[in-house]
Amino acid sequence: AQSVAQPEDQVNVAEGNPLTVKCTYSVSGNPYLFWYVQYPNRGLQFLLKYITGDNLVKGSYGFEAEFNKSQTSFHLKKPSALVSDSALYFCAVREYVKSGANNLFFGTGTRLTVIP
């Protein structure tokens, strides 16, 4: 069975500072990992994914994520935070089911607040 842990419910960072939102996972087989962002009253927006290859994945809005197989982590990062980055962030892993559904198994989310 797979699992995703986002150990921090809330992350606060000053505008202009680097940000990190943590995610660890457990999955059998090759991990396909995703980050989504959710703004109030809006659906989830895809940020980036890791499939294979380079451990540093670049995504939308200047975000990137670092895959670490030995630590089973997939932390989301951004070099310089913007107030507009304040939102709810979800880490997800593809779930393995026989039907080939490829549905996502999500963490509980981390609320990022960027302080002006």
Next chain:
Amino acid sequence: DTGVSQNPRHKITKRGQNVTFRCDPISEHNRLYWYRQTLGQGPEFLTYFQNEAQLEKSRLLSDRFSAERPKGSFSTLEIQRTEQGDSAMYLCASSEGGWDYNEQFFGPGTRLTVL
């Protein structure tokens, strides 16, 4: 590209009533998913369609829930005899077929409140 759309955006109903939600996926996407999200939690998978075939159902999908995707286009999710525990945000997502790791695109959701 209009993205994934869902209707209605909000639904308030009384316990015991039936409700139906609609999802229109991105037109070229043959995979469609329904998720449920409660406050403070991440989305939880409910069911999956590949074209018109419903291939996967979560144990969360009780007998009161039914989903369809006629002709492999839009999908509906019906909840019969609603209960207060059904109050949640219901999210629809779609993705292209072909690869196991294609990202899913989510609609804005339907927020259900059962009184």
